[in-house]
Amino acid sequence: MISQTEENYLKALYNLTYLKGEASVNEISKRLEIKMPTVNSMMKKLSEKGLVHYESYKPLKLTEEGKKEAALIIRKHRLTEMYLVEKMGFAWDEVHQIAEQIEHIHSPEFFTKMDQLLGYPTVDPHGSPIPDHNGVMRSENYVFLDTCEIGNVVTLMAVQPSSKELLQYLNSKNLELGTTLTIHSIEPFDRSITVSYDKRSAEVLSSKVTATLLVRPIS
Amino acid sequence: MISQTEENYLKALYNLTYLKGEASVNEISKRLEIKMPTVNSMMKKLSEKGLVHYESYKPLKLTEEGKKEAALIIRKHRLTEMYLVEKMGFAWDEVHQIAEQIEHIHSPEFFTKMDQLLGYPTVDPHGSPIPDHNGVMRSENYVFLDTCEIGNVVTLMAVQPSSKELLQYLNSKNLELGTTLTIHSIEPFDRSITVSYDKRSAEVLSSKVTATLLVRPIS
DNA sequence: CTAGTAAGTTAGATTAAACTAACAAAATAT
DNA sequence: ATATTTTGTTAGTTTAATCTAACTTACTAG
Ligand SMILES: [Mn+2]
Ligand SMILES: [Mn+2]
Ligand SMILES: [Mn+2]
Ligand SMILES: [Mn+2]
Numbered sequence: 001m002i003s004q005t006e007e008n009y010l011k012a013l014y015n016l017t018y019l020k021g022e023a024s025v026n027e028i029s030k031r032l033e034i035k036m037p038t039v040n041s042m043m044k045k046l047s048e049k050g051l052v053h054y055e056s057y058k059p060l061k062l063t064e065e066g067k068k069e070a071a072l073i074i075r076k077h078r079l080t081e082m083y084l085v086e087k088m089g090f091a092w093d094e095v096h097q098i099a100e101q102i103e104h105i106h107s108p109e110f111f112t113k114m115d116q117l118l119g120y121p122t123v124d125p126h127g128s129p130i131p132d133h134n135g136v137m138r139s140e141n142y143v144f145l146d147t148c149e150i151g152n153v154v155t156l157m158a159v160q161p162s163s164k165e166l167l168q169y170l171n172s173k174n175l176e177l178g179t180t181l182t183i184h185s186i187e188p189f190d191r192s193i194t195v196s197y198d199k200r201s202a203e204v205l206s207s208k209v210t211a212t213l214l215v216r217p218i219s
Numbered sequence: 220m221i222s223q224t225e226e227n228y229l230k231a232l233y234n235l236t237y238l239k240g241e242a243s244v245n246e247i248s249k250r251l252e253i254k255m256p257t258v259n260s261m262m263k264k265l266s267e268k269g270l271v272h273y274e275s276y277k278p279l280k281l282t283e284e285g286k287k288e289a290a291l292i293i294r295k296h297r298l299t300e301m302y303l304v305e306k307m308g309f310a311w312d313e314v315h316q317i318a319e320q321i322e323h324i325h326s327p328e329f330f331t332k333m334d335q336l337l338g339y340p341t342v343d344p345h346g347s348p349i350p351d352h353n354g355v356m357r358s359e360n361y362v363f364l365d366t367c368e369i370g371n372v373v374t375l376m377a378v379q380p381s382s383k384e385l386l387q388y389l390n391s392k393n394l395e396l397g398t399t400l401t402i403h404s405i406e407p408f409d410r411s412i413t414v415s416y417d418k419r420s421a422e423v424l425s426s427k428v429t430a431t432l433l434v435r436p437i438s
Numbered sequence: 439c440t441a442g443t444a445a446g447t448t449a450g451a452t453t454a455a456a457c458t459a460a461c462a463a464a465a466t467a468t
Numbered sequence: 469a470t471a472t473t474t475t476g477t478t479a480g481t482t483t484a485a486t487c488t489a490a491c492t493t494a495c496t497a498g
Contacts, residue, residue, distance in 0.1 A: 003484080003485090005484080005485065024445075024446085025445075025446060025447090026444085026445055026446080029445095034485090034486075034487095035486080035487065035488080036445075036446065036447085037446085037447070037448080037449095037486090037487075037488085038485070038486055038487070039446095040446065040447060040448090041447095041448095041485090041486095042485080056446075056447075056493090057445085057446065057447085057492095057493065057494070084329075087306075088332050088333075088336065089332065089336075090328075090332065094328065097326065098324070098326045098328075098329050101324050101325065101326070102321070102324065105317070105320050105321065106320065107316065107317045107320070109309075109313065109317075110317050113307050113308065113309065114307075117307065117308075222454080222455090224454080224455065224456095243475075243476085244475075244476060244477090245474085245475055245476080248475095253455090253456075253457095254456080254457065254458085255475075255476065255477085256456090256457075256458085256476085256477075256478080256479095257455070257456055257457070258476095259476065259477060259478090260455090260456095260477095260478095261455080264454090275463090275476080276462095276463065276464070276475085276476065276477085
């Protein structure tokens with residue numbers, strides 16, 4: 001049996017390793033706002049349970065089993081976020097904290113029902129992929145907007161990481177998933193870019209923003 | 220802050236005292252399947268927090284504050300059960316265990332939304348009243364079917380307690396809330412009663428069943 | 439290449455929530 | 469009225485999850 005606490009560690013480790021392939025005690029500590037010694041002993045415990053590869057002073061990795069468990073929790077999180085937005089009428093910036101709790105509900109029927117009612121969605125409201133029931137996550141080949149060049153036309157596919165503040169900022173700019181953006185200029189000094197979309201002809205996006213926007217190039 | 224564990228004790232105490240006005244350590248112990256010494260010290264802790272009136276060897280009572288907290292958890296439980304049945308398509312015998320978990324979610328917005336989407340329901344799928352947002356529970360003056368007499372015509376309003384097994388038994392007999400029953404005879408030996416309803420002319424209900432069915436007399 | 443800093447670990451303490459064993463009080467039965 | 473049983477309480481132990489303080493290892497900047 002995996003406790004709610006353990007589930008949160010697994011998820012943190014999964015998300016941290018998703019890009020780099022490994023993570024450190026320090027990073028989990030910061031992410032979860034839990035002191036390093038606590039993280040350290042939890043990693044040993046999860047290692048005992050066969051969910052984490054732990055060796056002193058080496059980077060942390062999830063085992064295959066740990067990866068699957070983590071992905072299934074993330075599945076519940078993202079299905080929940082989608083349900084809250086699509087079926088209950090919440091905005092995309094209101095759902096994360098609720099999903100953070102509901103992801104720990106033990107009830108396969110509950111999440112199966114959500115999945116059915118949603119028509120088996122593959123992405124959450126922030127564009128992140130929803131792992132399937134075996135914990136397999138499809139990887140899309142999107143690129144961050146800050147790697148694009150002048151003249152590129154791209155579609156906004158996902159926001160990552162999707163903090164509440166960022167989402168509210170995007171709301172204020174009417175920037176939604178699916179919006180098509182044309183890159184007009186890139187300021188060399190601070191890497192801010194000027195884009196047009198919908199009826200907006202010249203919106204400036206800072207590099208802090210463009211580093212979180214995943215897009216699919218059209219041209 | 221009230222922990223999930225504490226919430227379950229408060230709810231148990233509320234439900235046990237709902238009829239009799241008080242409850243014992245032993246009853247809570249049995250209800251929650253937790254040993255008496257554990258219940259005893261939890262009652263002391265909740266007393267420290269001002270939620271329970273605790274005095275050695277005296278019956279347990281909730282304080283006004285404890286009563287309100289408990290009712291608000293029960294509100295979340297029953298709203299959830301109603302949502303699961305009305306909006307997600309679960310059957311009335313499938314929702315209790317899920318609600319037992321979701322009742323502990325901390326998110327006023329989530330339950331407010333449920334309430335709105337349901338149109339501010341006043342009873343749960345088993346006919347039990349849903350406390351209002353101040354923790355006030357309307358008391359209906361229903362009577363148990365086993366207190367009725369031959370010739371009475373009654374409407375089934377609630378099932379209490381509503382175990383999964385009982386609900387499934389009622390399903391098998393096509394007995395739902397709102398069904399009108401006519402009492403034809405009462406067997407003195409075991410107090411089983413024979414009723415008719417819908418197209419069923421002579422169903423026999425044991426006293427174990429009739430002691431759980433709350434009805435409103437029509438005649 | 440060493441000195442200093444950052445990261446990781448160990449040891450020991452704390453709190454919450456459970457338990458068993460033993461004892462005390464209250465209720466019940468003879 | 470006393471003996472027995474049930475209920476309630478106290479004391480002490482365990483496990484999970486956190487912390488701080490102190491120490492060790494690894495990384496990094498001169
Ligand atoms: Mn989220
Ligand atoms: Mn969580
Ligand atoms: Mn219930
Ligand atoms: Mn519960």
